[in-house]
Amino acid sequence: xxxxxxxxxxxxxxxxxxxxxxxxxLPKSQAEIASKHMVYADIRGxxxxxxxxxxxxxxxxxxDLIKANANYKWxxxxxxxxxxxxxxxxxxxxxxxxxxxxxxxxxxxxxGMVFVKNGSHYGAAGCYSSMAAEQGFIGFTTTNTVSLMAPxxxxxxxxxxxxxxxxxxxxxxxxxxxxxxxxxxAAGKLMLAEQKxxxxxxxxxxxxxxxxxxxPRAGFAEGGSLLPxxxxxxxxxxxxMDILAGVLSGAxxxxxxxxxxxxNTTESLGLGFVMMAINIDKILPKAIFNTRLExxxxxxxxxxxxxxxxxxxxxxxxxxxxKADRKETGIPINGNLYSELKExxxxxxxxxxx
Amino acid sequence: xxxxxxxxxxxxxxxxxxxxxxxxxLPKSQAEIASKHMVYADIRGxxxxxxxxxxxxxxxxxxDLIKANANYKWxxxxxxxxxxxxxxxxxxxxxxxxxxxxxxxxxxxxxGMVFVKNGSHYGAAGCYSSMAAEQGFIGFTTTNTVSLMAPxxxxxxxxxxxxxxxxxxxxxxxxxxxxxxxxxxAAGKLMLAEQKxxxxxxxxxxxxxxxxxxxPRAGFAEGGSLLPxxxxxxxxxxxxMDILAGVLSGAxxxxxxxxxxxxNTTESLGLGFVMMAINIDKILPKAIFNTRLExxxxxxxxxxxxxxxxxxxxxxxxxxxxKADRKETGIPINGNLYSELKExxxxxxxxxxx
Numbered sequence: 001x002x003x004x005x006x007x008x009x010x011x012x013x014x015x016x017x018x019x020x021x022x023x024x025x026l027p028k029s030q031a032e033i034a035s036k037h038m039v040y041a042d043i044r045g046x047x048x049x050x051x052x053x054x055x056x057x058x059x060x061x062x063x064d065l066i067k068a069n070a071n072y073k074w075x076x077x078x079x080x081x082x083x084x085x086x087x088x089x090x091x092x093x094x095x096x097x098x099x100x101x102x103x104x105x106x107x108x109x110x111x112g113m114v115f116v117k118n119g120s121h122y123g124a125a126g127c128y129s130s131m132a133a134e135q136g137f138i139g140f141t142t143t144n145t146v147s148l149m150a151p152x153x154x155x156x157x158x159x160x161x162x163x164x165x166x167x168x169x170x171x172x173x174x175x176x177x178x179x180x181x182x183x184x185x186a187a188g189k190l191m192l193a194e195q196k197x198x199x200x201x202x203x204x205x206x207x208x209x210x211x212x213x214x215x216p217r218a219g220f221a222e223g224g225s226l227l228p229x230x231x232x233x234x235x236x237x238x239x240x241m242d243i244l245a246g247v248l249s250g251a252x253x254x255x256x257x258x259x260x261x262x263x264n265t266t267e268s269l270g271l272g273f274v275m276m277a278i279n280i281d282k283i284l285p286k287a288i289f290n291t292r293l294e295x296x297x298x299x300x301x302x303x304x305x306x307x308x309x310x311x312x313x314x315x316x317x318x319x320x321x322x323k324a325d326r327k328e329t330g331i332p333i334n335g336n337l338y339s340e341l342k343e344x345x346x347x348x349x350x351x352x353x354x
Numbered sequence: 355x356x357x358x359x360x361x362x363x364x365x366x367x368x369x370x371x372x373x374x375x376x377x378x379x380l381p382k383s384q385a386e387i388a389s390k391h392m393v394y395a396d397i398r399g400x401x402x403x404x405x406x407x408x409x410x411x412x413x414x415x416x417x418d419l420i421k422a423n424a425n426y427k428w429x430x431x432x433x434x435x436x437x438x439x440x441x442x443x444x445x446x447x448x449x450x451x452x453x454x455x456x457x458x459x460x461x462x463x464x465x466g467m468v469f470v471k472n473g474s475h476y477g478a479a480g481c482y483s484s485m486a487a488e489q490g491f492i493g494f495t496t497t498n499t500v501s502l503m504a505p506x507x508x509x510x511x512x513x514x515x516x517x518x519x520x521x522x523x524x525x526x527x528x529x530x531x532x533x534x535x536x537x538x539x540a541a542g543k544l545m546l547a548e549q550k551x552x553x554x555x556x557x558x559x560x561x562x563x564x565x566x567x568x569x570p571r572a573g574f575a576e577g578g579s580l581l582p583x584x585x586x587x588x589x590x591x592x593x594x595m596d597i598l599a600g601v602l603s604g605a606x607x608x609x610x611x612x613x614x615x616x617x618n619t620t621e622s623l624g625l626g627f628v629m630m631a632i633n634i635d636k637i638l639p640k641a642i643f644n645t646r647l648e649x650x651x652x653x654x655x656x657x658x659x660x661x662x663x664x665x666x667x668x669x670x671x672x673x674x675x676x677k678a679d680r681k682e683t684g685i686p687i688n689g690n691l692y693s694e695l696k697e698x699x700x701x702x703x704x705x706x707x708x
Contacts, residue, residue, distance in 0.1 A: 254650045305508060315590035
């Protein structure tokens, strides 16, 4: 199934997103930062977390479910931690300033850890961990999400698949960037299998009675639940991430987290995030860290390969390859999304020039 | 296959371990702490990480591959981090004092993070994260291990399955205690399948050519590699844990980590650990945290269950159930291990009274 695709350069897409957000009422500085993180995802092939979400963000801004003029407040500050009350502002901006603060604290105090409450959807987790890595720090972030997963033995969506991301800076290469969710696969994979009429492995989801299923519709659209990766391992990790990002931050948690796509509500999303930065140089001289890291990297990428494997990728390398391509050729946008963006610009009364 | 089992009370087993360690030259304080963490594992049913390791620890102490009189040194101290050079001392002791230090720093500065280099095998990760939880802090630990896993697409053991553990304190219940390794299963499961003549799922291991295998012998004894849980997810997590515990601490990493069971060497294990404690009350008032946590716990344990499931367990609850049983009935030790311990006491010239 080859769809009708339009290629759009990253800069052009970002400009469009900025115009859309500012027209919807977002301050320019926030629109710029949010657009940057959305295009960050698109240009790396993380198409589920980029411009595809723009229409729903705008819908939520219009209903004040994402606040265009949020009042960001720092609370309970210590030398190495602080809580940000994001007041339902655009998630990418609150996540961005939270990671900036974590980096600042790590500069002064080795470890910086920032907790965000009243957060909105922040897009791809890797955007924020990599902010730390770009400044030479090890970065970590997690967020809770709408509940999609059953715990081991369960038949109900009670936990998000709560992504977590680590980024580690390298001296002469892009950071090692791990960005994973705690379910075996994302819900999007079940929707895709349903569209294609394919069955799914039994490790992906349970039906609404908690029985493992190979039917993607039973596993998701008909009220099933995603399964955690590695069963109790992914369940436990998702729970811990919810405790850190949700319970401890003061955000919502578990089933109380709202869905980005539910507009029939007066409740905001209520998400929570954690941002953490680690100042390598205060623990081990940076030059020594760099040498040792490259030695470990060599062990891995130069190790014996399985038949049919030409290259062993580090976490994040596949996305970096996509980025190199898309810098040249642009970001492919499918026909449906293109029409949606066109309609959005018409509604907002801004020129459509994608 | 029911083996000949002897039940031994935890206190009695701990006394035996203390006598054995002290006779082998370990200072009494270190023997006491190491024995406590070993019995912690045994009494919770984590039989692979308790007294079963005593004979090899003693062999290593005799060869000075674990130093009975290690010189523990703190380095590069900041308000919230410090590196412990454990000088190849017994792993449980260095891990214990490292977590104590992390807790102390968290008391004063919200976050405490301690990195250990020149570490020896520390047993069950949950021993240390739970130390933090017992004092009301959120605890985290990870360690690297001997390389057993291939990265995605690999055919060689280049990464440990690097366990990680989080512990979260509850007001009137045992902590939530997650303790997981980054491989789909532990190597012990392949050895057990081999003994029983059973085949294994293709997600457990690859053979020495990197091909997924259902033959447990090909997957481990004949030079295969364990597979990471969730493929790239477990691979990435294991790599990050090695970067934190190994590269950043100043310990060994990747293939350079030595095996506990290789005595034909002059090299120590070279393991690295991370210990972290988070001071909940400085982030959110503890009473509020407790209420919110119990609300999340209720959502999970009271959620709809799959057919055939009577109870949804929190991470660590199964082990707590085993502990309650074994407090009553004692710790079951199989005949082979019992003989080994008897032989060990004979060699060391201490009375055998198990």
